[in-house]
Amino acid sequence: MKVDVLAVGTELLLGQIVDTNSSWIGEQLASAGIDTYEHRKIGDNLDRVVRCIESMLETADAIIICGGLGPTPDDLTREAIAQAMGVPLERREELVDWIASLFGGRGRQMPENNLRQADVPVGGDVIPNPIGTAPGLKCEFNGRVIYAVPGVPYEMQRMVNEHVIPDLLERTGERAVILNRSLKTWGASESGLAEMIARQVDDQSNPSIAFLARGIEGIVVRLTAKAPTLEAAAALIAPEEAKLRSTLGDLIFAVDDETMEEAVLSRLGARGWTLGVAESLTGGLVGSRIAGVPGASAIFKGTIGAYATEVKQSLLGVTSDEVVSAECAREMAEGARRVLGSDVGISVTGVAGPDSQDGAPVGTVWFGLALPGLPVEAVTARLPGDRERIRQFSTISLMNLLRMRLDALA
């Protein structure tokens, strides 16, 4: 089974919007074990969309078309599919009723254009859209299938996950569900991870094990199981996840959608500890990420972005002028705890560049950790990249250090 993807929209060709939909669909197809060989982007031109559909169906068993399902005249996907199939569009009464209900009932004023969204190529099926106004389409044609989904990412993702992928799997005769479990790691390279779990990866086909690089957010080790039911898939994943966890240990900081800042806050919350931060080169980035988590206020007191040396001294009690040092990191962590009145104080100071500082090369960073009942600690690292990457790496490294210390206490 080979499924290709077509994104429709002139704004995609002109670079006004980056097409992230086809990448996302490609990832879902891959994790469902379905081949995808070619993705295309094309503008809002009826003839060209029709020719593109015809051309893609010469080699694909199915195509997924994103976008062009809206109510405006440049939304041409419905017409293009009908022309490619050689059938007319028919207006579906049940869709007219549904669209009217979105506008507050059939008696109410409804733009005529919106009724276009009730048009379906003859012989085609509707894919319901529970969170938007554009219904999706599923049209079988000469033994091939054309799916059409909206360009709005949330609506598209829900239709693909709930309708398109299950329908494709059923067509392969598998009648299977796919379950993913993402173990999010930080602190090891992809090749390092691959070496640690090489044998397990080689021995494994269901669940399969894949690495996904997530830049400054680390590397995800993804388990993908295919089984007749969700329960059966979960049962396949459990022993492999346990094996991975025993090998990877505290490299794993979170699972699935949990972020590093959420991982830190949940561990602090479990102990009833509050957090204060002092940061130099990151200038507030650590605090900003932590404050981004809904509910952070129960735990997060604040951050002191002590960018200038005299602020580190006057506000945080740093005693030296040498601010890229273990001493400074420790004093900043203690200062954050004292000034912000928190149980835990953490800090980061270092050289983001472009110039070196106090004789320390660009990328030199010191982290400070002040936890209840433990001596104040300083840890150093030499981080790679340009100014922005060093600031980002510093931020996640500091949060990860705290996460590891909290786990070690348990």
Add this chain to the structure above:
Amino acid sequence: MKVDVLAVGTELLLGQIVDTNSSWIGEQLASAGIDTYEHRKIGDNLDRVVRCIESMLETADAIIICGGLGPTPDDLTREAIAQAMGVPLERREELVDWIASLFGGRGRQMPENNLRQADVPVGGDVIPNPIGTAPGLKCEFNGRVIYAVPGVPYEMQRMVNEHVIPDLLERTGERAVILNRSLKTWGASESGLAEMIARQVDDQSNPSIAFLARGIEGIVVRLTAKAPTLEAAAALIAPEEAKLRSTLGDLIFAVDDETMEEAVLSRLGARGWTLGVAESLTGGLVGSRIAGVPGASAIFKGTIGAYATEVKQSLLGVTSDEVVSAECAREMAEGARRVLGSDVGISVTGVAGPDSQDGAPVGTVWFGLALPGLPVEAVTARLPGDRERIRQFSTISLMNLLRMRLDALA
């Protein structure tokens, strides 16, 4: 002239990397007045890449291929172009010498694979790569042109700007250069801007005027002039830019690549004033963006991310428990100035959600501004969106307010 784009790489289909290159190229083509109708992504498979090139050349006058020019065996673009042209590859001695020099001279050990980067389809030309190891290609074939550029964005962008676009313009017989000037605006909607300058946009063809939405970074009004020389293009742009500036006034915060934080820092630097920040719902985001500018340390003292109410009170001298208020914003701005020892203090406090606070609905934000010689001021706004957007809008709104106050002083 119709130029299409092909991005090569299995990782693009699997969603491991989002193809941003073709969007970027599409934007450059559009701003050079060159049509682009179709972009494709395809995996690292020789037969499929060859068939894809052949198929795209049926309708395009030229194609730009990104990626697949590296040294490893899955880098197949050179072979694919040669096969599509029906010619063999030949190893170019001057490229062998150049690649050898990158490895420290011909005598040194050089992986055999790297020599593959010296292979060029017979009849093809080399596009030099001053910042990477992969040379680009320009191959004419049956009256059409195939350009191949690396997948690494910086290298690709430089080759497209310096070689591909000029070569395409020369082929159109225009012998023109394209000059863009981006006026970055904040505070008006796209439809609002469009209304303000509708007549000028309609009357204008060279330079053309386009709107580019940049999300939380505002809307860019881009002037694009085509002329025989850069000087002539600049002369076309100057009067139109002056007209736009007189209409848009202080909606324009920066030009071309300058960011809002750079705009703020350069204005403060011109007066010799230092800056301190106090922030609540943004938790350090304002400070983080300002500290991200190289050289910020001469001006930026730091930020107090006073997330908890008691920190606003103990550290910044806020007197009330009602922290979503004009009074609190003013006290925070004054507190930032006092505690951080800066000339200027700015602040933001408000409700990022998901829950309302002190009876103020989600999105309610107060900004404080304390400038030398002026009474401390508070400004409110009701910002749209979810928690993250409200935090981001608050950050850029605060910087923009300061930018406007500094301009008004001038």
